Amino acid sequence: MQTSACRGTRSVCGQTFDYTIKIILTGDVRVGKTTFLHRFVSGEFNSHLKQSDGMGPRTKVLERDGKKILTRIWDTAGQERFRSLTTSHYRDVHGCLLLYDVTNEQSFDHVLYWYNDLQDKSEPLPKIILVGTKCHMYRVVSRDRAEKLAENLEVPYMEVSAELGLNVEEAFENITEQILETLKQKSASITLTNTAAVREEKWKCGCSC
Template structure:
């Protein structure tokens, strides 16, 4: 019987900085492999594939929004901010058509901006987030929109999201301010909460519906209006509660 090779082990005695560096490097490599495997098995049949990017300053809740939509959970406590680019897939059903959303979570720090810009060009939709408790993140939206206009496709779908709306006691940016900014730039708008799930599904499903219409709409069909759809859906929700 052929013997298995003995695995190579790091020495346990007299640890030093070099060993610690090697261990950290191996952990990072293992994590990258695990993420790669997770994505490779995340496969489901679909009719249309679309690339969606989450944009905004660091800390506005992009990763939490993505996890809430993908898994229906909230990332409570502290976690490591996104470094560079990450993505997850989710297939949704829009009137019998399966839409695969390839959702890219981007780092908001300035030092990763060149990496983010490179991914704009083939994006079909952009969800641009700010934190309603952070005025700076809202003020920076205009700079993000400038970059979008420079790097993204002309027909890209854009939606502005005021996230962390559940933190009403700490809210600084008024809903009216978000609505006004969205009107000025002719983009859809809503407030969301990655923690409670408020409007998270609606945001992604509205994007998916719009992208489906862009790709499969017949010549005699009217164009889809994201803002009107959101307003109608919210009206139905309010009406259903009475």
């Protein structure tokens, strides 16, 4: 279950943040999750990264509408080779970028597996974007097929290239915006509920103020 700790001013390493959100990357091994994340965090492409380089969260600060957001992004660090991620990987997650490789048919075939794994182990289901990686290379999975799958799953679809830096920032910005919209709606709902509860208590005690 997602925690309310993600909302409100929080201090980390001397900086204060209005939101702290958890984003996970999932998908088959070797679809490019670690290089994709490295490109986003560092702005550089490195084709020699090891899967162990994805262990532990990577962080990056984003700003939206005057709010400072600390994004904590978790790679699978090779755990996905066992075709099952632990429940702790999905705990308190707000958003997921589900990656497959457009040059690898099998990785596309496994998208439903990873979607169902996420659905089974996270409550509520986080915001999801289906992401096709290595879009600058010769593809075996057409964009049309991927868009139809995304439509069936009712999630957005994007294609990225970590090597060229294409749509990498945009993918993380998109998922962050979706998460923030959900948090704002939840915050507004809590405010309305609290206001109604106060009014009910005043009515019970006969207070007209």
